[in-house]
Amino acid sequence: MQDFEQQLRDALARKEQPPYFEAKVLAATRRQPKPVFLRWAFATASALLIAAGIWTDHRAGIQAKEQLELALRVTVTELGKVQRTVRASTEEE
């Protein structure tokens, strides 16, 4: 038990800071800002990604609209055909 207390005391004892400790800490905190071109590159890449996303959504929407138009065109054409067939059949009678 006494051993343990001694070990603890040694571990918690005040120690002198290693040489250049302060300088090292200060150097670490003084981070160099990123070069301007990197910031611009990041901003451009982000803008391009957003634009690509919007364009893809837009393209999908336009395609969906075209598909809808096609579906309605076929539907109405076929209904027209049915109507003509019914009419022709009625006229024959």
Add this chain to the structure above:
Amino acid sequence: MIKLALITCLSLAPLGAQELKIPASLDRLAAKATEVVDVTMDANLLQLAGRFLSDKNPDDAQVKKLIEGLKGIYVRSFEFAKQGEYQDSDVEPVRAQLHTPAWSRIVGVRSQKSNENSEVYVKTGNGKIGGLAILVTEPKQLTIVSIEGSIDPDQLGQLGGHFGIPKIDTRKETGHGKDE
């Protein structure tokens, strides 16, 4: 709780079964066809298309109103260079689904002259039309249209002449009594 969920699932199962499924076997006809229209639009896709329809454009607004209550539009149309490229057995799975109590045939006419067979079915429930199916078989053409959801056929007719859709001549409406 599990029992309740099971009962709910079982009670909803027939509703799901009422939807007209266009059989995948029809896709093999595409290889023989000279022209194919294949449109599969579920509710999400319809919603997306709706976002690209302008309220300011009268034609777009009309279509937007029409698709508001729709859950899906499915179209398969095959045009062939010569007769006999498809068989009745290709269409039978579709007819079998339509010959259920959920669906009513409102038009069924066969033209001896052109050998064309046209059928229009509606799915009704709570006094409303919940679906529309069109089946037109011609010697060189086969078309199946299935529209799921609340639809007003008059609205469909009104689309004729707009939006690049051919106009339906409604001068004589007397033929509608010609059911089987």
